[in-house]
Amino acid sequence: MEFFKKVQNQNFDVKKLKKLLPINNISKLCASIDNVTVHTENEADIYCIWGVFNVRREEIRYGVRFSLLNCPHALAWTITLDDVNQQIIIHCTIDKTEPDSDFVESIRVFVKDWSNGITKALQ
Numbered sequence: 370m371e372f373f374k375k376v377q378n379q380n381f382d383v384k385k386l387k388k389l390l391p392i393n394n395i396s397k398l399c400a401s402i403d404n405v406t407v408h409t410e411n412e413a414d415i416y417c418i419w420g421v422f423n424v425r426r427e428e429i430r431y432g433v434r435f436s437l438l439n440c441p442h443a444l445a446w447t448i449t450l451d452d453v454n455q456q457i458i459i460h461c462t463i464d465k466t467e468p469d470s471d472f473v474e475s476i477r478v479f480v481k482d483w484s485n486g487i488t489k490a491l492q
Contacts, residue, residue, distance in 0.1 A: 372476050374484035376457040383450050390433045392426045398486035401479045459483045
């Protein structure tokens, strides 16, 4: 299942987006993430709305991908730049097509929290 949010941006490039998203900054950008315990530049444990998970950060062509490595639903999200439409795209996926409705709602909140945090960071 997939979830999306778009954040309008102007004069923001991929390099700036990647710089905004180090693993030690994610709790400042997403209210659904309460605490981050950094292990390496690209791995940490996070305490979030679903519990404690190991998260990995990977830089990709147009942004950053985060994966919850020990999540039973293989939750991952990307934050990428769409230069053509001047938007930052938050795209979250899980490995289920029909998950529990409460879980779906919590993912929607998670993605919205990312959208809100990035919007604030761009101001």
